[in-house]
Amino acid sequence: MLGTGWTASITAFAAFALAAASVMHALLQRRETGTVIAWVGLIVLLPVAGSILYWMFGVNRIRRRAHALREGHLLVDPAAHNTNETGIPPRWSRLLGCGDRLAPFRASTGNSVRPLLSGDQAYAAMLEAIDGASRSITLATYIFDYDVVGQRFVRHLKAARDRGVEVRVLIDGIGARYSRRNTLRFLRRAGIPAAAFMPVHHLPRTLAAFNLRNHRKMLLVDGEHGFTGGMNIRRGHSASDPGPHPIQDLHFEVRGPICLQLQRIFAEDWQFSTQEKLEGAPWFPEMSRPAGALLCRALPDGPDEDFEVIKFTLLAAIAEARERITVVTPYFLPDLELLGALKAAALRGIEVDLLLPARNNLRLVEWAGRPLHGEILTRGCRIWLTPPPFNHSKLMLVDREWILVGSANWDPRSLRLNFECNLECLDRELAQQLADWAEDLRSRSHPLTLDDVHARSLPARLRDGAARLLTPYL
Structure with a gap:
């Protein structure tokens, strides 16, 4: 039997080897140098605990897509070749060309996009689409609470399944745990094929993927009628009955070739999670006629082959702006590149408006973002603090013509860790609708000034500065 000294030596050596x-x-x-320093410093100070935290939250890349799957399903997607090149205004050709190089899809014409400005409006349209499904339904969401809203979705999905519609539901492995009652269990009891994206109960095998979540929200009906945006499935989004935690958000109803792009993204996530391959007419129908005239592209993003697609799209869009940039986001923790791009745009004379919640549902994120306010305002950007309810909307407008909406926030979690999906759209009418919505929100918001920033108490500034140090871990 080993003595106490030998045991202590072996333990110390194991801790040193793990830390090394x-x-x-x-x-x-x-x-990022700052992120490297933060993690190395934590590991050196706390060799065992720091190493465990690093492997849980610091290993942020996976390779999940087979080469054949990427080439066979994404790069030669039929919708990718429907773009009318002559229909792209020269003003936006460079920005759309950037997306061609970043994303697996080309921007396609023939789409329609309708904003849904409340949970009541979005859920009613989604349930109506589910009731009208004849071939297939695919649903991906980060959170699917088993509350009054979630139960309604389960009933309608079961009714579709009972009449012979093929249904697939994918819920993030962490998001599924937000609800006291796990919706996956009730979906499976109803006979609906449902899966968790990267479940975390198989430890330690899933430890490295613990922090990599599927934040996408997509519903596709018959492969030709879709919904996407920022809304999860939960009671808080309902304007008429939000419960104790009301949430404002944007969602979008889409038709046209863009639906095939969204369906490709779902099919890839579903195959990764279940090994089932979705293919054929029930999932990918032929598009017989255009649904509208709008130019649109899906931008999948994640800690895999699609790494930093949305971040570089944001940078390219900021650089392309000539008059005005409007950003609405619930979580604003941009890295130095994005922060510098916004400040440089304001210094060029671009009107840069940032609409952020006056009170965040994640206080640590709110505190970590506050130290940025002074330098942003000093360089000419404007910050508007939006009133309750908590605004979870994600929107970027450039010159009231180019639009970016979807699931991604302006924070490290969305831009580096999560699997996200945004829509890039080019349309003056849609942009004007959303600009009017943003202007109404701005008219009800409090303009943050440098005097407000300087008036913050010393304890508050120290707390915010300490929270800012945690950004690499957020």
Whole structure:
């Protein structure tokens, strides 16, 4: 039997080896110097605990897409070749060309996009579409609470399944745990094929993927009628009966070739999670006629082959702006590149308006973002603090013509860790609708000034500065 001294020596050596391996991995894999320093410092100070936290929250890349799947399903997607090149205004050709190089899809014409400005409006349209399904329904969401709203969706999905419609439901493995009663269990009891995206109960095998979540929200009906945006399925989004935690958000009803792009993204996530391959007419029908005239593209983003697609799209859009940039986001923790791009745009004379919640549902994120306010305002950007209810909307408008909407926030979690899906659209009418919505929100918001920033108490500023240090871990 080993003595106490030998046991202590072996334990110490194991802790040192774990810490050394973690430090080497961080040095080889991480990109931002500040993030590398933060993780290495934590590992050195707390060799065991820091290493465990690093492998749980710091390993942010996976390779999940087979080469054949990527080439066979995405890069030669039929909708990718429907773009009328002569219909792209020269003003936007460089920005759309950037998307061609970043994303697996080309921007396609023949789409329609309708904004849904409340949960009541969005859920009613989604349930009506589910009731009208004849071939297939695919639903992906981060959160699917088993509350009054979630139960309604389960009933309608079961009715579709009972009349012979093929149904598939994908819920994020962490998001599924937000509800006291797990909706996956009730879906499966109803005979609906449902799966969790990267479930976390198989530890330690799933430890490295613990922090990589599927934040996408997509519903596709018969492969030709879709919904996407920022809304989860939960009571809080309902304007008429939100419960104790009301949430304002934007969602969008889409038709046309864009639906095939969204369906490709779902099919890839579903195959990754279940090994089932969705193909054929029930899922990918032939588009017989255009649904509208809108130019649109899906931008999948994640810690895999689609890494930083949305971040570079944001940077390119900021650089392309000539008059005005409007950003609505619930979580604003941009990295130095995005922060510098916004400030440079304001210095060029571009009107830069940032609409952020006056009170965030994640206080640590709110505190971490506050130290940025002074330097943003100093360079000419404007910050508007939106009133309750908590605004979870995600929107970017450039010159009231180019639009970016979807599931991604302006924070490290969305731009580096989560699997996200945004829509890039080019349409003056839609942009004007959303600009009017943003202007109404701005008219009800409080303009943050440098005097407000300087008036913050010393304890509050110290707390915010300390929270800012946690950004690499957020």
